[in-house]
Amino acid sequence: MNYNSLEEFLSDYNPNDYERLSMTCDIVIFSVSDQESSNYRKTSRKMMSVLLVKRDEYPYKDMWCLPGGFINPSTETLEDAAKRILKRETNLSDIYLEQLYTFDGIKRDPRMRVVSCSYVALIDKKKLKQKVVNASWFDIIDIEEKDGIVSITVSNGDETFTFSIKKTLRKYSTDRYDFSTVKNNNLAFDHDLVILSGIERIRNKINYTDIVFNMMGEYFTLGELQQVYEVILGKKLLDPAFRRIIADKVEKTDKMKTGEGHRPSRLFRYRKR
C-alpha cells in the first residue's frame, strides 16, 4: 500500500488489526519504620519497610501484593497511573517516584498477558495521616544472600514470612542478574522479584544521590540519618566515615534533641545543592 500523507495513512489504519495487551503499574513504596521502643541506638532497630496490600479477589486471592492497578490507555501515562495509585493508598501526592523496571513474563498473570511497569516511591511515614484498609506496612527484618539466593523476611507485626529469589548473573554482564522465584507463598504475581529490584535500586542509589532525605522528616539527628543508611545498606558504618559522606548534604540547625538518656544531639536539615 502506498499512502501520500499521514492523514491518508491514518484513515486506513485500524489498531484492532493487531493484538494488544493490558498494562499495570505496581509501586514499591518504601519508608523507614520508627520503632520508639528504646531510647538507645544500639537497641533500637530502625528498618526499611514496604507497603503491601491484601488481595480480595482472584487471582492470588488473600495474598499480599504491591499497590497497583491497570492503566487506562486512553487517558493516563504510566506515571499518571503511579501517582493515582499512590494517592489512593497513601493520600500523598507529591513524593519521590521513579520508574523501576518493566516486568513482562508471559504467564505472570493467569488471566491474560499483562505487562507491569513498576515504580519505586519513597516516603516519610510521618507525613501519613490515614490508615488504608487492607494495606499494611511490612518491615524488612532480614535480607540474606547465600549462594546466589536472596531470602527476604518481612513482618507487619501479625504476619511474618520469607520469600527467596535466585539471582543468575546475565551473560556479558558483571552487574545484571535474572531473578527467579525459589520460594514464595505469600506474594502475588512476581511481586517478590519487583520488591527485590526495588531494594537493590535504593541500595545502589543511596551511594550517589540524595534520595535518602525523601524518607526523613525535616529535622533529624546524624545518628538517626546514619541508622537509615545502615538499614538500607544492610551494614554498620563507622561514624567518621559516615559523617564525611553526608557532610555536604546536611546543614546544622540550632535545635537540639534532648531527653534521650545521653548527650543531646544536634538536629540537622537536608541542604540541596
Added chain:
Amino acid sequence: MNYNSLEEFLSDYNPNDYERLSMTCDIVIFSVSDQESSNYRKTSRKMMSVLLVKRDEYPYKDMWCLPGGFINPSTETLEDAAKRILKRETNLSDIYLEQLYTFDGIKRDPRMRVVSCSYVALIDKKKLKQKVVNASWFDIIDIEEKDGIVSITVSNGDETFTFSIKKTLRKYSTDRYDFSTVKNNNLAFDHDLVILSGIERIRNKINYTDIVFNMMGEYFTLGELQQVYEVILGKKLLDPAFRRIIADKVEKTDKMKTGEGHRPSRLFRYRKR
C-alpha cells in the same frame, strides 16, 4: 461477585472488557566506529555509533528511527522481541542486551497509544557480516550540553543532523531528569529521547561495570581501549589513571601490534573475574 476458585473466576473473566494497548520494543544499538584513516592516535577519531533505520511508511515516513517493532503479546516477552529485532537487523544473536526505560507519552505515536520498552545493545562491529537495507551506522560526532540543553550531532557520512533535548531536573531528585524535545527534524517518534537515555546509561555504567568489552574485539591495545573510554565518557583520560582503572579487567597476551609508525603496543584481552 464472589468466586470460590481461580478457575471459576477465570471462566467468568473477559479480557476484552478492558481497554488495551500496543507495545513496541525499540533498541539503541551502540558500537564503536573504527576509522582507519590515520595511524596516529591523536589524529584518528574513534567514535560511538548508533544504528538507525529509515522508515518507509507512515507515520514519520522517510525519517530515521531506532530498530524496533511491535511485540506479539501471546508469544513473546519484550526481551524476546528485542532479540528478534536484533537478529533481523544485525544477524547477531548472542550479544549484550539490557532493558533501558519504558517510554509512554500518550501522543508519541499518532496512530494510537503505543508504549515502548527500550533496550540498549552493545556490539563489536567486527562481528557484523551483512549490511542491512535501509539501516545505517551514525557516528555520534558531538554531544554538547549547555544550559540544560543537550545537542547531539550524528552523521552516517552522507547525512549529518543535530537534535536537541532539554533536561529538567525532577523534583526530589539530584540525578533524574525529564527529557523533552527542543529540536528534532530527523528522528521519528521520541527516539531522540531514547538515544540520549541510552548514551547516559552507557556513560554511567562504563565506570562500574565491564560493558565496554562488549564493544571490543578479542585482542586490543590499551591505547585502543583508552580511546573507547574517552569516546564514551566524552573526555580525555590521563594514561596512568586509565591504566589503573582497567588493570584488573585485562590481561597481557604475548602478541604485539606493529606497523603503526611508533613503538609497538602489546595486545591485551578481557579478563573476566
Added chain:
DNA sequence: TATGATATTAATAAAATGTTAATAAGAGAA
C-alpha cells in the same frame, strides 16, 4: 641515523578513606 609518534612505567604529590581513640554531655542510679 635522527626524528616523530605513541607505549609503558616509575616516582612523587595530593586527596580520599579507614581506623583508633579522646572528649563531651544529658539521664538516671547510687
Added chain:
DNA sequence: TTCTCTTATTAACATTTTATTAATATCATA
C-alpha cells in the same frame, strides 16, 4: 551530689586510592 551508662562529636593518625609529572622505550619513516 557524684558516678556510670550511653551516644555525640571531633581530632589525630594510618592507609589506600587517585592525580600528576616526567622519564625511558621502541618502531616507522624520512
